[in-house]
Amino acid sequence: MTDPLLTVEDLNVTFPGRETAVRAVRNASFTLGRERLGIVGESGSGKSTTGRALLGLVPRPGIVTAKTMSYAGQNLLQCTERDWQRLRGRRMSMVMQDPKYSLNPVKTVGAQIGETCLLHLGMTRKQAAARTLAMLEAVRIRDPELTYQLYPHQLSGGMGQRVMIAMMLVAEPDFLIADEPTSALDVTVQNEVLRILDDLVSERGMGLIFISHNLTVVSSFCDRVLIMYGGKIVEECAARDLQNARHPYTRALVAAAPSLDIQRTELATVTRDPEWLK
Amino acid sequence: MIAVDDLNVTFHNGGRSIHAVQGISFNVAAGETFGIVGESGSGKSTVLKAIAGLVPSTSSVLEVDGRPAARRRSRAERRLLQLVFQDPYASLHPRQTVDGILREPLVIHGVADIDDKVMAAIADVGLLPMHRFRYPHQLSGGQRQRVAIARALILRPPVLLLDEPTSALDVSIQAEILNLLANLRQSYSLTCILVSHDLAVVAHLCNRIAIMQLGKLVEIISAADLRSGTVTADYTRELIAASRGFTRAPSQNQVVLS
Numbered sequence: 001m002t003d004p005l006l007t008v009e010d011l012n013v014t015f016p017g018r019e020t021a022v023r024a025v026r027n028a029s030f031t032l033g034r035e036r037l038g039i040v041g042e043s044g045s046g047k048s049t050t051g052r053a054l055l056g057l058v059p060r061p062g063i064v065t066a067k068t069m070s071y072a073g074q075n076l077l078q079c080t081e082r083d084w085q086r087l088r089g090r091r092m093s094m095v096m097q098d099p100k101y102s103l104n105p106v107k108t109v110g111a112q113i114g115e116t117c118l119l120h121l122g123m124t125r126k127q128a129a130a131r132t133l134a135m136l137e138a139v140r141i142r143d144p145e146l147t148y149q150l151y152p153h154q155l156s157g158g159m160g161q162r163v164m165i166a167m168m169l170v171a172e173p174d175f176l177i178a179d180e181p182t183s184a185l186d187v188t189v190q191n192e193v194l195r196i197l198d199d200l201v202s203e204r205g206m207g208l209i210f211i212s213h214n215l216t217v218v219s220s221f222c223d224r225v226l227i228m229y230g231g232k233i234v235e236e237c238a239a240r241d242l243q244n245a246r247h248p249y250t251r252a253l254v255a256a257a258p259s260l261d262i263q264r265t266e267l268a269t270v271t272r273d274p275e276w277l278k
Numbered sequence: 279m280i281a282v283d284d285l286n287v288t289f290h291n292g293g294r295s296i297h298a299v300q301g302i303s304f305n306v307a308a309g310e311t312f313g314i315v316g317e318s319g320s321g322k323s324t325v326l327k328a329i330a331g332l333v334p335s336t337s338s339v340l341e342v343d344g345r346p347a348a349r350r351r352s353r354a355e356r357r358l359l360q361l362v363f364q365d366p367y368a369s370l371h372p373r374q375t376v377d378g379i380l381r382e383p384l385v386i387h388g389v390a391d392i393d394d395k396v397m398a399a400i401a402d403v404g405l406l407p408m409h410r411f412r413y414p415h416q417l418s419g420g421q422r423q424r425v426a427i428a429r430a431l432i433l434r435p436p437v438l439l440l441d442e443p444t445s446a447l448d449v450s451i452q453a454e455i456l457n458l459l460a461n462l463r464q465s466y467s468l469t470c471i472l473v474s475h476d477l478a479v480v481a482h483l484c485n486r487i488a489i490m491q492l493g494k495l496v497e498i499i500s501a502a503d504l505r506s507g508t509v510t511a512d513y514t515r516e517l518i519a520a521s522r523g524f525t526r527a528p529s530q531n532q533v534v535l536s
Contacts, residue, residue, distance in 0.1 A: 042448040157318070186317035186475065187520040194524045213448060220523030256453035258482035260505055260521065266460070267453035267482070 004031035005175055005207040006054070009068035013049050013058055013231075024049040024062070026231040026277070032175070034205045036198075038222035038239060040212055040253075046231035047211045051177040054209075055094055056084045071175065090120040093168040097180040099160025103152040109136075110148035113167045120171045135166040139196050158189035165196060172204065179211045194221055215242060215257055227253075230277050249276055279437060279469040280306040280329065283339035287324050298324045299335070300493040308436075311463065311470040313484030313501075315477055315517070321493040322473045326439045329471070330361055342437060357387060360430035364442035366422035370414040376400070376425050377410045383433050399428040402465075404458060420451035427458065431466060438463075440472045444479060456482060477521040481505055489514050 013025040025046040030037070039047045053064045054071075056079060069076040071092065079087070096102035104112055110132050117128035129148075136144035139162040152160060161181060168176060178197060182190040198221070201208050212218050218225055219242040227235045227250045235247035245251055255268035287299040299321040306312040316322045328335035329342065331349050340347045342358050363369040370379060380396045389395065400410055403424040414422055423443060430438060443459070444452040460483065463470060474480050480487050481501045489496040489511065496511045509515055519525070 042450060187477075188317065188516060191520050191524055195526075198524075198526065215449070216521075216523045220525070253449055256450045258453075258456065258476075258478040260478050260481055260518070263505065264482070266457055269454050269457065270450035 004033050005072060006032040007068055007070050008054070009066060011050065011053060011064070011066040011069060013046070013053050014063045014065075016061055016063065024231050025053065028228075028231075028233050030226055030233065030236070032207045032209060034174075034201070034207050035224065036201055036208045036210055036222040036239075038210045038212065038218040038225040039228060040215060040218050040225060041228035042213060042253075044230075045228040047228050048179050049231075050228070051094060051179050051209060051211055054177065055088055055092060057088075057094075089116055089168075089173075090171045091173050092175040092177070093171075093173045094177040094179060095161075095164050095168050095181045098184050099152065099155065099157065099164050100184075102164060103160060105152050107151075108148070109150050109152070109155070109163050113163070113170055116167060116170050131170060132166075135170045136163070138169075139163075139166045140192065141166075157184050158186070158193065161185060161189075161193055162196070165193070169200060174205070175207045175209075176200075177209045177211065180213070181210075182217065183212070183214065190217070215254060218242070232277055234276055247276075248273065279308040279310070279343060280312075280471070281339050281341040282325075282329065283337060285325065285328055285335055285337040285340060287321070287328050287333055287335045289333075298493050299328065302488075302490075302495045304488055304495070304498060306469055306471060308469050309467060310486070311472060311484045313480035313487040314471065314473045314490060315475060315480050315487060316490035317475060317517075319492070320490040322490050323441050325490075326361070326441050326471060326473050330359060330439055332361075353387060357433050358435055359437035359439055360433065360435045361439045361441060362423075362426050362430050362443050365446050366419055366426050367414075367446070369426055370422055372414055375411045375413055376405075376417075379414075379425060379429055380432055383429065387433060389433070395432060399432045402431070402462065403428040404454075418451075419447050420454060423447065423451075423455055424458065427455075427462070431462065434466065436467075436469060438468045438470045440470060442474055443472070445474065445476065452479070459483065477504065477518060489517065 009029045011025055011028040015022040015024060028050060039050060041047045049058065052058050058064050066077060113132040113135060114128040117123040117131050123131065133144045133148060136147055141147050141159065141162055155163060182193050185193060197208060200206050210222055219239050222239040225237055225239045225242060226233050227247065229249045235245055235250050237245055243254060245254065252268060252270040256270055258267060283303045285299055285302045289296045289298055302325060314322045314325060324333060327333045329347060331347060331351055334349060345355060377396060380399055381392055384392045384395055400407065405421060405424055444455050447455060472480060472483055481504050484501055486498055486500055487504055488498045491513050496513050497509065499509055503509060507518060
């Protein structure tokens with residue numbers, strides 16, 4: 001980790017409301033190298049909004065401000081819509097949570113993945129088809145030729161998630177945001193999908209932001225973890241040290257999860273302190 | 279309390295038939311909490327629905343409290359068990375207030391002192407009197423699941439069937455609901471069946487656990503066996519390994535955080 005791929009300083013995302021504005025992300029600062037960075041937090045903690053802000057995908061009327069937000073030397077704050085189009089899909093992409101809602105239901109798998117090749121890589125249709133098949137094979141889909149012709153509703157959850165990963169990786173971006181990529185999957189399938197992501201990080205030297213609410217997965221999969229609460233990064237630690245985290249919120253989250261190793265008669269509940277947001 | 283022997287459920291869809299539950303047998307003693315785990319499509323929820331009489335099934339024995347649990351049930355038989363569903367956003371009537379939701383079973387069964395019972399049920403699940411006339415959309419996910427539990431328990435059934443009661447909730451809220459269930463189980467002396475895909479949740483609440491795969495019962499083990507890993511089936515072992523978190527190499531058995 002010499003040069004950070006991504007530098008974020010003082011990121012704020014605000015959604016103006018009638019009376020008060022909702023501050024979805026508050027003064028978030030972090031860097032990402034060629035590593036697996038986890039972001040954990042509960043629903044509404046701003047973890048997905050952080051991911052979207054990095055790709056310029058915060059929906060209106062959301063306002064994104066930051067002191068610095070740069071990716072491989074490029075200032076993301078001054079990107080025009082045209083610049084974003086050149087970056088997104090080509091240099092950076094995002095895997096969404098649920099393949100059921102994130103794939104185009106009226107296009108075949110092959111056409112959807114191929115589109116990226118045609119659009120970003122300037123390939124011919126034939127090259128695009130070949131590359132799509134190779135990519136489907138890379139995410140360990142058993143029968144790429146068959147899957148190529150299927151529509152999203154004909155795929156199982158695990159297959160759909162692999163198709164999404166294939167689509168996001170076909171242009172070989174060097175920065176990927178995975179937003180709860182395995183939450184909709186069974187545990188055994190979840191590990192297969194994680195293994196694919198893991199190989200891509202170590203083989204291609206990709207930077208990965210892994211957003212999840214599952215502490216077990218994050219602590220075993222990521223290198224570093226950011227813990228978000230109410231839009232604020234309350235703690236940053238090495239993933240394997242998550243059990244020994246210092247912040248009371250992180251500690252409470254760890255204690256609230258039932259565990260296969262320790263029998264607890266009662267689970268700890270989280271007592272929230274308004275001080276945490278100051 | 280619950281006896282199931284050779285339970286089969288087949289769904290017919292056009293010309294295809296799907297044998298969703300294939301010859302499952304188990305017994306649940308009074309006061310016990312029995313867990314069923316498995317992946318999507320293993321038939322675990324269908325077993326619950328068959329016991330509740332929500333899907334047609336065939337079996338040599340299907341009994342709740344010593345009485346055969348047929349598809350058509352008398353009012354008294356229906357009072358024996360209640361269900362709590364997975365998604366509290368989908369399982370509560372959006373146009374009814376908490377009061378209306380809790381009142382309905384009491385009215386159907388002609389119970390007296392409805393007002394007092396509704397207030398008591400609200401207090402029992404840790405909600406406040408001010409929540410009584412709210413609509414589900416005015417409540418958080420955890421509060422809604424509390425309402426669903428209150429509705430299930432308001433007729434004081436001896437058996438409670440729980441279908442993934444916490445999988446739509448955040449960890450901290452899940453902890454609150456699991457604690458609530460553990461307390462209510464004691465104070466209402468309930469017999470429970472808990473269906474979940476989360477081994478840690480099942481190990482936390484249950485005494486014995488059935489592992490299901492593709493409609494079949496793989497094995498029945500105790501919670502202690504699940505924790506210590508003393509299991510016979512490879513599938514169970516695989517499931518336990520997968521729930522303990524990500525491992526770099528498939529075969530490598532490294533120690534990971536819980």
